[in-house]
């Protein structure tokens with residue numbers, strides 16, 4: 001039946017064809033979206049009731065809920081248990097293999113909740129006042145539910161696919177990343193070219209009032225965690241002597257506080273500002289729609305927004321102190337804990353070298369606790385385009401664009417394996433709801449669970465729908481017929 005559908009695909013420079021909405025929409029029209037959305041809400045409720053708080057994890061509770069749902073649809077899944085009660089899951093819908101697999105990734109562990117501060121039981125999954133409530137509703141069981149239902153919807157449609165669509169529901173993202181490690185150990189079999197995972201989402205009034213901006217994360221910063229240790233001769237607290245360790249630390253901290261921001265403009269930022277600016281209008285819109293004017297005139301106002309500053313610069317954040325417990329003892333060593341985040345393209349030693357030069361004091365040294373480099377996926381890509389196009393479909397004035405995330409996710413581990421990873425949870429929320437992630441009363445609008453399923457399923461189908469064929473691996477020419 002599909003062979004009869006009009007195919008108006010385009011062949012991208014990288015040779016990967018992408019179906020256009022012309023082909024996909026005929027398939028999507030066969031879905032009862034109201035029913036599928038309702039089923040996603042119900043499934044999300046069950047997932048939220050599986051208490052997979054990390055630590056300790058107990059993710060098998062949530063993984064069993066996913067496996068059971070898939071089994072009922074005739075989709076096999078492999079559960080990889082890497083510790084008692086802790087597991088990740090891989091499930092696959094097979095396609096023709098003419099494109100490499102596409103992975104739908106999420107984590108099923110959640111951070112703890114302070115139940116007494118919530119207005120509902122954080123593990124109730126209750127649907128009330130137009131929201132699904134529970135720890136993980138946004139971060140990120142809501143996405144797990146949408147991804148599982150995307151797989152289920154494709155399976156029910158029975159639509160021939162050009163590629164495998166693989167579901168990866170993993171444990172332990174919030175603490176040690178052992179869940180994604182278990183999946184990576186099988187990467188030879190998974191080997192996907194594209195991944196969608198957490199990262200950005202649709203945010204109301206992000207850059208312009210009244211404009212919803214769908215942020216699709218294409219890059220994540222590396223994290224360099226350091227101890228900054230000052231040393232000096234110990235002594236009695238009663239008698240101040242210059243040059244003791246606490247004084248060196250205080251002076252070093254002063255220098256860190258005076259550290260100047262160095263903006264590293266990325267193509268992703270400038271493209272995002274350009275798209276938002278064109279839709280936003282006014283003087284601000286005019287400035288942001290021009291990369292040259294943005295660099296010249298918008299720099300300071302962008303740097304005044306902490307999340308924006310964090311994506312434009314390498315940051316150094318003092319997050320703790322150690323040493324010197326006793327008031328009357330001057331210790332020989334005191335120190336601070338630094339959380340430094342470096343943009344893609346920088347190495348951990350770059351920031352350490354910068355700090356040594358900035359502090360410029362031989363009595364202060366730096367020890368690396370852990371270090372990773374950031375990475376980035378290109379966004380000139382059919383799947384990125386499909387996510388962006390489906391994100392804003394039917395929404396007046398909404399804009400989608402590529403962003404860099406200040407934090408990191410499991411995607412960081414997959415880009416070096418050759419996957420293009422995009423961070424996009426397909427829900428539109430406002431600043432208040434954003435604050436419930438890792439906070440109190442985490443919840444997702446029921447309407448957004450419905451819309452999110454449609455956004456994601458459509459984007460996945462756009463790049464996975466079987467094409468009327470030439471030989472495997474040699475895409476047909478682009479001519480519509």
Ligand SMILES: [Zn+2]
Nearest residue numbers: 139140173198
């Ligand atoms: Zn998360």
